[in-house]
Amino acid sequence: MKKTPADNTKDNRFELLRELLLAEDREKFDTLSQEIILREKFAKRVSPLVDEKILDLREKFPEYFGDTITETIKVQIRDSQDEVVEALYPIMGKLVKKAIISEITKLTESVNKTVKEKFSIQEILKRFFKGKKNDADVVLQEVFEPIIEEVFIIEKESGLLSGSYSRGNIADKDMVSGMLTAIKSFAEDAFSKEGQDLEDIKFETFQLSIQNFKSIYIAIACSGVLNATFKEDLADRINNLAEIILRDRSYLSDEERLNEVIFQLLIEA
Amino acid sequence: MIAKKVLLVGNFGVGKTSLIRRFVLNEFSEDYISTIGVRVSKKVVEYQNETIKLMIWDVAGTNGDEKIPKAYFLGAHAAMFVFDVSREETYLNIDQNLQMVKDLSGLEKITIVGNKKDLLSKEELETVVKEVSIGIDLITSAKEGSNVEDAFMKLTAQTLK
Numbered sequence: 436m437k438k439t440p441a442d443n444t445k446d447n448r449f450e451l452l453r454e455l456l457l458a459e460d461r462e463k464f465d466t467l468s469q470e471i472i473l474r475e476k477f478a479k480r481v482s483p484l485v486d487e488k489i490l491d492l493r494e495k496f497p498e499y500f501g502d503t504i505t506e507t508i509k510v511q512i513r514d515s516q517d518e519v520v521e522a523l524y525p526i527m528g529k530l531v532k533k534a535i536i537s538e539i540t541k542l543t544e545s546v547n548k549t550v551k552e553k554f555s556i557q558e559i560l561k562r563f564f565k566g567k568k569n570d571a572d573v574v575l576q577e578v579f580e581p582i583i584e585e586v587f588i589i590e591k592e593s594g595l596l597s598g599s600y601s602r603g604n605i606a607d608k609d610m611v612s613g614m615l616t617a618i619k620s621f622a623e624d625a626f627s628k629e630g631q632d633l634e635d636i637k638f639e640t641f642q643l644s645i646q647n648f649k650s651i652y653i654a655i656a657c658s659g660v661l662n663a664t665f666k667e668d669l670a671d672r673i674n675n676l677a678e679i680i681l682r683d684r685s686y687l688s689d690e691e692r693l694n695e696v697i698f699q700l701l702i703e704a
Numbered sequence: 705m706i707a708k709k710v711l712l713v714g715n716f717g718v719g720k721t722s723l724i725r726r727f728v729l730n731e732f733s734e735d736y737i738s739t740i741g742v743r744v745s746k747k748v749v750e751y752q753n754e755t756i757k758l759m760i761w762d763v764a765g766t767n768g769d770e771k772i773p774k775a776y777f778l779g780a781h782a783a784m785f786v787f788d789v790s791r792e793e794t795y796l797n798i799d800q801n802l803q804m805v806k807d808l809s810g811l812e813k814i815t816i817v818g819n820k821k822d823l824l825s826k827e828e829l830e831t832v833v834k835e836v837s838i839g840i841d842l843i844t845s846a847k848e849g850s851n852v853e854d855a856f857m858k859l860t861a862q863t864l865k
Binding site for chain 2: 590591592593594595596607609610613614617618620621623624625
C-alpha cells in the first residue's frame, strides 16, 4: 500500500525525534568503541614487550634486587638480634651436637676397622676392648641408675620460677630458684669471662646441670652415674623442651601447662 | 598467682634483714648475704583482690664499696631503698645510691624507707626528714613492727605499676 503524504510527515517527525534523543548516546558509543579498539591495538603491541620484561626480571632478579634484599635482611637481623638468636639457639645447638656425634661415630668406625685389619686374633681383641667396656657400663647402670630428681625452668634475669618437676619433697621451689639464680649470677660474675654461663654444679651423688637459653635457663638435678648416653639423651630432650617453650611463650605464664610438658618430655619419655 | 621480684637495698646495718624478718617467716639462712651478697625470701600477699608472690632479694650494702654482681638487680619489678634514720652516712649520698639502683635495675620509681625510728625522738625525726634530699615514703621500725606491713604493701603496689 502506498504511503500517504500524512504518513511521510509522521515518519520524518519520528526520525527527527530519534535523532534528537539518541544523538548524544551515539556520540558516546562511538567514542567508547574507538577507545576499545585503540586499547586492543595497544595491548597487541605492548603485550610482547611486557612478557619480555617479565622474563628478563625473572632471569635477572638476583642481579637487579640481590643487593637491596641482602641489605634489608642484614638490617632486619641487626635490629632483631634477640629474636634471631632465640629462634636459632635450640636448633643450632642440636645441629652442632649432631655433627659432633656424627664425626665421633666416623672416628670410632675408623678405629674399629683399623683394629680389625691390623690384628690377627680378632675375636680376642674385640672381646678385650669392647666386652670390658660393656661389662663396666652394665654394672654401673644397674647399681647407680641415673635418675632425674628435680627440674626447674627459671626466668634468667628475675630468677622467678616458671615451671618445675620434683621427685621428692624439697625446700620451697620458688626460693630455691631465686637462690640458684643468685648463686649462678655470683659464680658467673666472679669467675667467668664475658658471655659465659655456669653449666654444672656437682655434689657427691648429685649433679645439677644447667642449660642456658636467651631468656630462660633449665636446671636439672640428677642422682646416680650419668653416662654419656644418658647425658646426650637428656641434652636432646632439654633442647626439645626449650624449643617448645620459646616458640610458645604462653607456657611461661601457665605453670600447670608447663609442668605437664616437663613431665611428658623429660620424665615420661 | 602472679610472681614478682622485689629488691631491698641500702647500706650495711640499716635494718633491711630485720624488716624482712618482720614481714616474712619463710627464709633461708642469713649466711648467704655475707657469702654471695644476697638472700632470697618469699612472701605471698593479697593486694587489691590479687594474690601476689613476692620474691624478696635482700641485697647486701649498695654504697659502692662492695662489689655486688649487677645481675642481682636485673628483672626486678620494684625496689625499696632502706636507710637508717639514726645514721647520717646512710642517707647522706642517697641521691647517688638511688641513681645507681635505678641504673642497674632499670626501675624508675623506688620506694624510700627510713628505718629505726624507735631510736629517735619526734623532733629529731622531723629534722632528719628535712635533711634527706628526697621524699621519704615511709618511716618504719622493724624492732617495734611499726609501718613494716605498709612499707611492703607500698612495694607490692609498685610491682603492679
